[in-house]
Amino acid sequence: xxxxxxxxxxxxxxxxxxxxxxxxxxxxxxxxxxxxxxxxxxxxxxxxxxxxxxxxxxxxxxxxxxxxxxxxxxxxxxxxxxxxxxxxxxxxxxxxxxxxxxxxxxxxxxxxxxxxxxxxxxxxxxxxxxxxxxxxxxxxxxxxxxxxxxxxxxxxxxxxxxxxxxxxxxxx
Numbered sequence: 001x002x003x004x005x006x007x008x009x010x011x012x013x014x015x016x017x018x019x020x021x022x023x024x025x026x027x028x029x030x031x032x033x034x035x036x037x038x039x040x041x042x043x044x045x046x047x048x049x050x051x052x053x054x055x056x057x058x059x060x061x062x063x064x065x066x067x068x069x070x071x072x073x074x075x076x077x078x079x080x081x082x083x084x085x086x087x088x089x090x091x092x093x094x095x096x097x098x099x100x101x102x103x104x105x106x107x108x109x110x111x112x113x114x115x116x117x118x119x120x121x122x123x124x125x126x127x128x129x130x131x132x133x134x135x136x137x138x139x140x141x142x143x144x145x146x147x148x149x150x151x152x153x154x155x156x157x158x159x160x161x162x163x164x165x166x167x168x169x170x171x172x
Contacts, residue, residue, distance in 0.1 A: 050086025058153030067145030114164035
């Protein structure tokens with residue numbers, strides 16, 4: 001289990017956002033014939049939305065992190081700030097058990113969205129997207145991006161959002 005904490009500046013106050021990623025991968029089948037398999041072996045970095053300001057005019061505003069480039073984009077009502085290390089989550093995936101039949105694998109994030117609550121509002125992290133490094137070297141890197149949605153900028157105060165867990169499953 002890997003935890004990430006991203007400091008978010010809100011109207012000159014600090015709000016702590018915690019996202020916990022629980023990474024699971026398919027295990028090799030226990031049989032006389034070894035089945036192709038993949039395994040997430042380590043976390044390189046966790047999903048980080050970085051620093052930003054939420055305007056009072058925010059209504060279902062969002063920040064999206066692209067899994068390939070790691071860049072952030074907003075839907076309005078949010079001002080991105082410098083600082084921190086925003087970017088996509090990155091995991092080392094062992095593909096050695098895949099053999100030549102597995103030049104790529106599927107990665108599924110579940111549930112489709114998770115909520116973080118605390119203070120006067122609940123935020124949603126969802127629309128998870130994944131990408132793999134372009135090589136088939138071992139380990140391969142899995143990138144995970146997502147969209148953070150803030151329902152309203154009104155009444156947001158300094159505080160801590162509780163962590164949200166999601167599962168990543170890889171299959172050859």
